[in-house]
Amino acid sequence: MAHIKVLSTQLINKIAAGEVVERPASVVKELMENSLDAGAARINVEIEDGGKKLIRISDNGCGMNPDDLALACASHATSKITADEDLFSIVTLGFRGEALASIASVSHLDIVSRPADSIEGARIEISGGSQSPLTPTAASYGTVITIRNLFFNTPARRKFLRTTNTEMGHITEQFTRIALAHTEAQFSLMHNGRKIHDLPAGQTLQERIGSLFTPELAQNLMDVHRKDPQLEISGLIAHPHQSRTGTQWQYVFLNGRHIRDRFIGHAIRESYRGLIEINRQPVVFLFLKMPPDTVDVNVHPAKTEVRFANSNLVHSQVLAALRDRLLSTDLTVSMQTDKFAQPHNQPSSAATTSESTQEHQQRVRQAMADFFKSIPPPAQPPAAATKASPTAPSYNSQGQATLPLAEQSPPVDTSAPTFMPPADTSAAAGTTATTNDSIAPFEPQNTTDLNTVLQIHNAYLVTQNEDGLIIIDQHALHERILYEKLSRQFNQGRLARQRRLIPEVIDVTAAQIAAMENHSELLLELGIEMEQFGPSSIAIQSFPVLLEKASPAEFVGDLLDMLIEQAGQTTRPELIHHVLDMMACKAAVKAGDPLSESEIRALLTQRHLIEQPGTCPHGRPTTISLSLAELEKQFKRT
Ligand code: ADP
Ligand code: MG
Numbered sequence: 082m083a084h085i086k087v088l089s090t091q092l093i094n095k096i097a098a099g100e101v102v103e104r105p106a107s108v109v110k111e112l113m114e115n116s117l118d119a120g121a122a123r124i125n126v127e128i129e130d131g132g133k134k135l136i137r138i139s140d141n142g143c144g145m146n147p148d149d150l151a152l153a154c155a156s157h158a159t160s161k162i163t164a165d166e167d168l169f170s171i172v173t174l175g176f177r178g179e180a181l182a183s184i185a186s187v188s189h190l191d192i193v194s195r196p197a198d199s200i201e202g203a204r205i206e207i208s209g210g211s212q213s214p215l216t217p218t219a220a221s222y223g224t225v226i227t228i229r230n231l232f233f234n235t236p237a238r239r240k241f242l243r244t245t246n247t248e249m250g251h252i253t254e255q256f257t258r259i260a261l262a263h264t265e266a267q268f269s270l271m272h273n274g275r276k277i278h279d280l281p282a283g284q285t286l287q288e289r290i291g292s293l294f295t296p297e298l299a300q301n302l303m304d305v306h307r308k309d310p311q312l313e314i315s316g317l318i319a320h321p322h323q324s325r326t327g328t329q330w331q332y333v334f335l336n337g338r339h340i341r342d343r344f345i346g347h348a349i350r351e352s353y354r355g356l357i358e359i360n361r362q363p364v365v366f367l368f369l370k371m372p373p374d375t376v377d378v379n380v381h382p383a384k385t386e387v388r389f390a391n392s393n394l395v396h397s398q399v400l401a402a403l404r405d406r407l408l409s410t411d412l413t414v415s416m417q418t419d420k421f422a423q424p425h426n427q428p429s430s431a432a433t434t435s436e437s438t439q440e441h442q443q444r445v446r447q448a449m450a451d452f453f454k455s456i457p458p459p460a461q462p463p464a465a466a467t468k469a470s471p472t473a474p475s476y477n478s479q480g481q482a483t484l485p486l487a488e489q490s491p492p493v494d495t496s497a498p499t500f501m502p503p504a505d506t507s508a509a510a511g512t513t514a515t516t517n518d519s520i521a522p523f524e525p526q527n528t529t530d531l532n533t534v535l536q537i538h539n540a541y542l543v544t545q546n547e548d549g550l551i552i553i554d555q556h557a558l559h560e561r562i563l564y565e566k567l568s569r570q571f572n573q574g575r576l577a578r579q580r581r582l583i584p585e586v587i588d589v590t591a592a593q594i595a596a597m598e599n600h601s602e603l604l605l606e607l608g609i610e611m612e613q614f615g616p617s618s619i620a621i622q623s624f625p626v627l628l629e630k631a632s633p634a635e636f637v638g639d640l641l642d643m644l645i646e647q648a649g650q651t652t653r654p655e656l657i658h659h660v661l662d663m664m665a666c667k668a669a670v671k672a673g674d675p676l677s678e679s680e681i682r683a684l685l686t687q688r689h690l691i692e693q694p695g696t697c698p699h700g701r702p703t704t705i706s707l708s709l710a711e712l713e714k715q716f717k718r719t
Pocket of ligand 1: 111116119142144154159160179180182224
């Protein structure tokens with residue numbers, strides 16, 4: 082075995098760089114944090130080629146005098162802590178003193194700095210860790226740090242970098258996190274000479290969210306507050322109807338630093354339970370303040386994870402703060418006011434509960450009550466409430482449905498009629514049947530049959546076949562039909578698309594633009610043509626014909642989020658299944674949509690076209706049937 086040697090400082094720094102400097106975005110984060118620690122009120126970020134060519138951060142902070150500048154890039158050199166006990170009272174963003182040293186070891190770095198009270202500045206250049214002598218230079222006060230050719234001497238790292246757009250997406254995300262936490266400061270972000278963000282100092286959090294995301298999102302936020310001696314929570318949370326497909330729109334900050342935490346993530350999800358669909362995620366911006374000695378920030382090199390002395394307290398307080406706010410807000414009423422109007426001018430499903438339809442529903446309810454008078458009310462809200470779409474939120478079902486039509490578990494009261502779908506949804510996939518409840522093939526015999534269809538609660542279609550009674554979940558059935566059509570078309574080539582007369586322009590994040598560019602081929606196969614239109618918008622030029630009922634803006638936004646979320650995690654067939662599934666769900670009629678007679682007819686006549694009429698793409702039943710024999714048994718006629 083070779084003799085043990087102490088590694089050179091240069092090599093140590095390169096190894097440390099592997100931890101701290103993962104990609105250009107990590108450099109941007111570290112440098113912006115340094116600027117904030119230096120008290121800067123203005124921070125400009127300039128990027129070229131996704132940070133692969135150049136990253137430049139200029140600030141108007143305290144600057145460094147020549148002696149400090151000479152030391153700034155030495156490893157473990159920091160002005161922020163001096164003694165052990167300082168580690169437990171950290172109020173600055175940095176403290177490890179290794180960011181500059183690490184970055185300098187894997188790039189060409191150049192710093193120009195001047196404290197406000199000096200007449201001249203100083204410059205230092207470091208290339209791959211070797212430092213040039215300091216030179217005096219004219220400079221305005223503050224610090225300008227320029228990084229060129231990141232990873233020039235670590236080819237493995239360099240090869241690992243993704244496309245310019247992907248790297249830029251990560252940079253924008255880091256920029257966003259810091260800009261959200263420091264609304265008092267002015268920030269700008271430029272890419273290849275183009276301005277991506279220009280944020281004035283002193284914005285309110287709501288204004289900043291509007292600038293960084295979309296104005297619609299900012300308009301519909303609810304504020305939360307909770308104060309406890311150990312933990313103060315404040316922030317803005319989005320209305321449930323603005324849920325997203327992934328957790329990337331959940332921003333949590335602890336003492337001014339963006340963090341990711343499993344407990345907090347769980348509490349957020351839990352607080353929206355029952356208000357949004359199971360596979361959706363709420364949008365929140367939360368700021369936690371805790372005494373620095375109750376949390377350890379020194380557990381992760383990039384400091385994105387922390388360790389709480391009392392994580393249960395954090396979980397329960399976050400849950401309580403959000404839940405209280407959500408429950409004290411009349412979400413149903415709010416949905417009908419302009420305040421929570423649907424984005425993109427889409428009529429909200431709540432509109433269907435206007436005066437006239439309420440009267441109509443009342444009549445139908447009475448008729449149904451007479452018809453099913455022997456059936457007790459359900460123990461739980463009906464399934465229509467739990468699988469409502471984003472435009473028909475579950476809390477908006479007004480508890481009006483009174484039949485346990487699609488409960489996944491049988492009613493507890495065994496003397497009650499069994500209206501349950503087959504327990505195993507795979508059994509529901511064909512025409513196989515349990516003795517009592519069968520998913521019968523429905524072949525409309527003649528128009529009379531279709532004319533006896535009744536739409537109840539704008540959610541279910543009730544009709545008859547030779548054997549008895551059939552109840553169809555209109556959304557689930559339509560979703561299933563669309564899924565079949567979409568996947569057939571997709572497998573035959575590409576989805577038929579319709580060119581829009583006027584392209585629809587939507588606001589997007591840089592990450593969404595990157596996702597669009599990374600998946601341009603797939604998008605085209607899906608019948609979606611779009612291109613970047615200005616720094617933070619996309620113009621949708623064509624859209625799939627089959628999605629005529631969906632809002633292109635909402636669909637494209639969600640689709641791009643999903644592509645970001647699934648990046649590198651799924652195979653192509655899985656991804657395609659997810660996308661088609663999402664398309665079908667968005668384009669299908671919703672629970673809550675009143676259907677015209679011809680729409681009902683069209684839906685039912687298409688039912689036999691699909692291969693597995695009994696279940697929706699998620700495996701939930703679309704149809705439940707009740708035979709005459711069973712009815713007779715329930716009415717004790719036998
Ligand atoms: P840390 O932030 O953990 O202290 P860094 O390597 O990031 O370590 O920075 C080293 C030191 O360089 C800091 O402690 C600070 O004194 C100085 N420094 C870095 N960036 C700036 C800046 N933009 N303005 C003023 N001083 C800075
Ligand atoms: Mg630092």
